[in-house]
Amino acid sequence: MKKNGLKGSGWLFASPYLFYALVFFLIPLVWSFYLALTDWNLISPVYNFIGLDNFIEAVKHPGVQAAFFVTFKFMAAFVPMVIVSSLTVALVINSLPRFKGLFLIGFFLPYLASGVVSSLIVKGLLSYNSPLNTFLRGTFGLDIDWLNSPLSALLVVAGIIAWKFTGYYALILTAGFASISKEVYEAAAIDGVTPSQQFFRITLPLLYPALFTTLILSIGVSFGIFTEVYQLTGGGPNYATNTWQMEIFKQAFTNLNAGYASAVAIIASIVTFVAILLIRKLLEVWGRRNGWV
């Protein structure tokens, strides 16, 4: 057997990654910890080391506290929304004998939308004179200021993102359905299982691996919301939609507090990392306890 090429060629092929990991990961990582200990304002050549003051200030700041809670509130709204809608779409597609692929492609289209565009459309649909609001005012006397009340603003943003991801997750779930063998259902039918029993006792457990994937993905999405919030609410009203990304962007590039914003980014990263790890573990334990994994 001939050896795999020259000695150094593995490293040569991997070199783009090594360069990238150094310049766009390791250096920024170290730099961000350094910045977080200073009061630098992004412009002035002078700055001071202030120890952990940025971190102390950050945990007391209402914007940071809001970001912490908003992420979980957002998750509580978005994850059920997107799971229910993608499961519905997957069930409907799965019930079709033909043209499954065509429908999957159609449902996938929202995933291609820019957050800026979907925000614009939603802004139009929810504007004061929009057909929806005219109807609500005329028929029920309801005058809802969708983006200016805390709960509805959060739900609107969650809805936009659920719309975007539904088709993508439905694709994953449809593949999950395809892996369940027909014989299981046939055996169940012989035992006289009702449709709801069939769904909760057979389909759902066997779908668990695909469902697990979509859950993990959607939880990850919850920690990275920026565009829709930036476009529609700016984090308001009164921090009700203030995500980590929004807070860091505001502090770093609007208020120019680069040092302070780095501290917030470090806190955000730690919270994100720990939360995702914990939720993942919980889901695994939950699945194992039910005998799904």
Next chain:
Amino acid sequence: MVGSNKGLTGRYIIAFALLTVMVFPYLYMVLSSFADWSQVDKQIIPTKFTLRSYEWLFLGGEAAMPRPWLRAFFNSLIVSAGSTALMMITGAMVAYALAKMNFKGRDFINNAVLFQMFFPAIILLIPTFLIVQNVGMYDTYMAMILPKALSLWAVFMYTNFFRAIPDTFIEAAKLDGGSNFQILIRIVLPMSKSITTVIFLFLFMERWTELLWDMIVVRSDEMLTLNVLLSQMFGPYGGYPGPLYAASVVLTIPIIILFLFFSKQFKEGMQFTLK
């Protein structure tokens, strides 16, 4: 079994109704971009149509300066194409090393890629911006392309796919005297067309709709991408939603056409990734 004809028709009606609801925002966007300005955002389905929104967009209107929309479109094209091409090339190269080459440190690099994939990237935003600024790339195409010249996800996807290609193909090519570069380009990549389509579509789409990064590394009007320009026009064009819908159409339609064009390969490729 509910296999009757009536049940079937019902299922297709439900599926079609659901699909209509899901793509409704797109229909609303297209209709509003052609709607008479008195009807934009006031009627779900406009009855009077005009091209005024598109005229305004490209030629300028009475209230706002003509904005560089065409220029922004080409900026988006350059940035997305450049960045995506680099991400595909670097992704395939690194993945080939990780999947098909034996060298000391391979497992280490593989683990580093996985670790970095799950690392919250928000921590890198400010210092990466400072790096770009310090090397003099601020407000250039390079600022938007270089930091996004490698995708960990692409490396991950290609690595998984390449691992499934039998080593015998590569060993046979080696015996014929092929170099690793030749094997990657002539044998491995042609066998990976469907996964390449999936990776390309996801990367291009993500790059095309990026907001945060393209917004902070660019200042001048001539350098804005279409997505950023549209985002910045929310305020100034606020009273003129028609042209904003027209700009949204210009931003959205190319990506949809691209996706539909490759949809067959996309379906095949997704089947692999979802296994």
